[in-house]
Amino acid sequence: MKKVIQRTNDFKYNAAEMIHLLQAEEDGTILTTEDDQDNWMLEKLMRVGAIYLLSGAAAFSLEVVIYTDKGWLLGIKWWLQFFIPVTLWLMAPYMGLSSILLKMKHTLRQLIVLFFGSAGIAAFGIIMLFDGFFIHVDPRNKVIFWVVPLYQWLAVAGTAALRHAVGRSTDSHKDK
Numbered sequence: 001m002k003k004v005i006q007r008t009n010d011f012k013y014n015a016a017e018m019i020h021l022l023q024a025e026e027d028g029t030i031l032t033t034e035d036d037q038d039n040w041m042l043e044k045l046m047r048v049g050a051i052y053l054l055s056g057a058a059a060f061s062l063e064v065v066i067y068t069d070k071g072w073l074l075g076i077k078w079w080l081q082f083f084i085p086v087t088l089w090l091m092a093p094y095m096g097l098s099s100i101l102l103k104m105k106h107t108l109r110q111l112i113v114l115f116f117g118s119a120g121i122a123a124f125g126i127i128m129l130f131d132g133f134f135i136h137v138d139p140r141n142k143v144i145f146w147v148v149p150l151y152q153w154l155a156v157a158g159t160a161a162l163r164h165a166v167g168r169s170t171d172s173h174k175d176k
Helices: 015-026 036-071 076-104 108-135 139-175
Strands: 004-006 013-014
Touching: 015 108, 036 076, 036 108, 036 139, 076 108, 108 139
Parallel strands: none
Antiparallel strands: 004 013
């Protein structure tokens, strides 16, 4: 049975969530109000959710690359000449957005932008690969491996620009 701690406004956190809140306070993050605690939990949820979306899309992309060519039958030459370059190119947008999520500090509004950007980029990649290799099967569909990441990089750039604009607009409101 989970230990539940009752808060004044009827929100419930289990013991593990409270330990995380206490660790955040030990790390120097001061959570003075219940709104700060709620925002901290929502920020963590947005960051972890975006990483899971990107990881799932990356795993699906790897599966499609291996499935389409049956590379395990072709030997080491296929793995070196086709799998590694295509995989690196397919994974690059996911790694780029993941690095933005993990390496930079964000406000809650910026994390919401990054979460929905991650969802859109992951969904686009999965839908395009699924459609091209499972629904409309054609030998010329291998071009999808090279085109989809181009559009995803444009979406990563747009998401990063929107994230920056949202962060700038909140900073300008604080000065007033």
